[in-house]
Amino acid sequence: MFELTPVLIYETFIIVIATAAIVAFSIFYFRLLKGYNKLRLDHEKLEKELDEYGNVIAASSKEHIQKLVAHSQELSDELKTQLASLLEQQAQKEAGAYSDVVAKIGKELSAESKEQVQEFAISLQKEVKETEEEVSGKISALYDTTATEVGKMHEDAQKEIEAMKAAVRTELEKHIYEIVQDVVKQSTGKLLSQEDHEGIVLEALQSSMQVHGLNQNV
């Protein structure tokens, strides 16, 4: 039969608290993963957009250059060449500068994401540590309470055992004399013959006279 002992109750409490801690850790871990994934996707999206925008600007710059070159038909070929070269240099410079900006923004974004993830990880670590301490504290308190209660139960059980012993002792003493009497009467009554009885009577008389001096009493 299943018996609810103090040790079993204590162990059940430990298991429940440990299960709750595992569940809490799991929830935090999934939250962390989710947050990280979200940041990563945002970062990728932003990079993509920036790349596209950079391409658009570069394409636009090139278009402008071609237009300028086309509109400057009246100028000499040399001037055209110089102008084209200058404009190209400028365009390259702008594109280079823009790609620097894009790279810088990308770096900043990575750093920011990293920082955010790091902050999140630190925050999570802190929360996990706090939870650990809280759970540990609860387990200690529970252990102390259980130990005290188990000690008290043991003491109560000892007292009950002593009380039961005393009751059994009293009951035995009350009945054992009657039992012995009964057994003696039943056994000797059936076992003693006429001769045995006569012998016992004469022997009792003789010893009584020797010990007590029957002639003084009778």
Next chain:
Amino acid sequence: MDSLTDHIHTISDRVLCLQAIDAYEKKLFSPDFTVPESEYASLIEAFISDKKEKEVAIKDLRTTLMTMPVLRLTLAFTPTKEFIAQLATTLRNTAAKRNTVVEITTDPSIVAGLQLSDSGKLIDLSLEKKVGQVDIGSVVKKYFHFV
């Protein structure tokens, strides 16, 4: 007279003897009267045959019988006549009280042995008393260590 009283052990014996004495006394006054035969008839006849004053002798005999001390005995069994005689003789010899008669009661509850009662004093020599003198508590503790 001792030879007569030696044959009287119990109260019943005494009653029978007194009845025989009454019969003999009656015969003194009625010679035609026939004394019933009994164990004590011959003893009484032998006692009074050599007495000059038979009436006085009978009277003395009767008085002696009536004043015989009574010892009340309780036994756990029904004794035989022979045992009663043996018991009475033992009591008379050892108790230094001659001419005592015993009144026997049977009580199986005393288990074995006997109880003597004389003038209100009780001497319990029964097995029931011996069992009662045993320290049952110490016996119990010897076998039941948990108490």
